[in-house]
Amino acid sequence: MWDDRKGARVKNRCDELQKLENQMGRAITGDFRTTNLGVVMAESELRPAENVLNNKSRRHVLRLLSLPKGNQAKSLPGGNTPMGQRMVNFSQYSGWMEEIYLPEDGPTELEASVTIADVEWAEQEARRADGQPGLTLWMAGSRDENGGTGYAVVWRKRRKWAGRKVHMGYYREAYNAECAAIVRALAVAVGQAKRNNFGRVRIFTNAQAAITRLTNDEPGPGQTHAIQARQAIEILRKQEPAVEIEILFCPAHKGIPGNEVADEWAKLAASEPDDHDVEWLTFADATRATQRATSLAHLRRSDGKEVAGSTVMVRAQEPEQRLRAPEEGET
Numbered sequence: 001m002w003d004d005r006k007g008a009r010v011k012n013r014c015d016e017l018q019k020l021e022n023q024m025g026r027a028i029t030g031d032f033r034t035t036n037l038g039v040v041m042a043e044s045e046l047r048p049a050e051n052v053l054n055n056k057s058r059r060h061v062l063r064l065l066s067l068p069k070g071n072q073a074k075s076l077p078g079g080n081t082p083m084g085q086r087m088v089n090f091s092q093y094s095g096w097m098e099e100i101y102l103p104e105d106g107p108t109e110l111e112a113s114v115t116i117a118d119v120e121w122a123e124q125e126a127r128r129a130d131g132q133p134g135l136t137l138w139m140a141g142s143r144d145e146n147g148g149t150g151y152a153v154v155w156r157k158r159r160k161w162a163g164r165k166v167h168m169g170y171y172r173e174a175y176n177a178e179c180a181a182i183v184r185a186l187a188v189a190v191g192q193a194k195r196n197n198f199g200r201v202r203i204f205t206n207a208q209a210a211i212t213r214l215t216n217d218e219p220g221p222g223q224t225h226a227i228q229a230r231q232a233i234e235i236l237r238k239q240e241p242a243v244e245i246e247i248l249f250c251p252a253h254k255g256i257p258g259n260e261v262a263d264e265w266a267k268l269a270a271s272e273p274d275d276h277d278v279e280w281l282t283f284a285d286a287t288r289a290t291q292r293a294t295s296l297a298h299l300r301r302s303d304g305k306e307v308a309g310s311t312v313m314v315r316a317q318e319p320e321q322r323l324r325a326p327e328e329g330e331t
Helices: 008-029 036-046 049-065 080-091 119-127 176-194 209-213 223-239 259-272 283-288
Strands: 113-115 135-143 148-155 160-170 200-205 242-247 279-280
Touching: 008 036, 008 049, 049 080, 119 242, 135 176, 135 259, 148 176, 148 259, 160 176, 160 259, 176 200, 176 209, 176 223, 176 259, 200 283, 209 223, 209 242, 223 242
Parallel strands: 113 242, 135 200, 160 279, 200 242
Antiparallel strands: 135 148, 148 160
């Protein structure tokens, strides 16, 4: 199996393939030998040999990961062998797994107002949000070029910005971070509602896909966050029954203060996990909020058979340490 180590034998094999591709590119384009190879590859629509080999290896690893449970080949990626570790590098597999919940009562609605409006109206609404009563939260998720992911939730505290920055590990998608950020924003509202009655909680995000995903808790990517959002809203309504909860789209890169601060902090959480005040997502953080009886109940099919409800398994990337998270409302 090809790997990207810099050993002489492996590198020479890649170079041999690249020389063949160079000849193919010149044959296709009719260019001279002195023509820049980057131009030749682009004009002939060929990909570098190293990228082709890496992609083939990645597809092989993903096929192994998609095998049914019980198949021994499924355990190869990430195993305690040199090959298993190299497979992790090929697939960018973080060790994080999300399995499906099968609620006995079926999907449930999100008890919050969701607004995804056109850019002009959304920008105007976001700009005047800080001057309105209630609690206004801004959030963003980010993934850097090295595969690090993180999110941030910010709010105004007098004339300063307060918030949370969370590093989620490596090789997760920005989509996961954005879904997790909305859930964390709801958790912040729950924590602050213990001391104050806001009457209105507004959460602004530029992630339309994350907003749409949280409107239903049907099986699929992001279901964990959709369930956590419903649990947080349920707790918040118990503390303040008449509270209005709104999740709104906010266009990015429009100079809106809350959105800009959240975006900056999210990038910091993704790329500099050891920086001051950046929290690490741990196994307990990711699973604590998903323990509910309906998710663990048996789903009764129409033919009378029962399927056990599955669980969510999350493994945080090393290191396992986590900075102490301050209580909600602390600076």
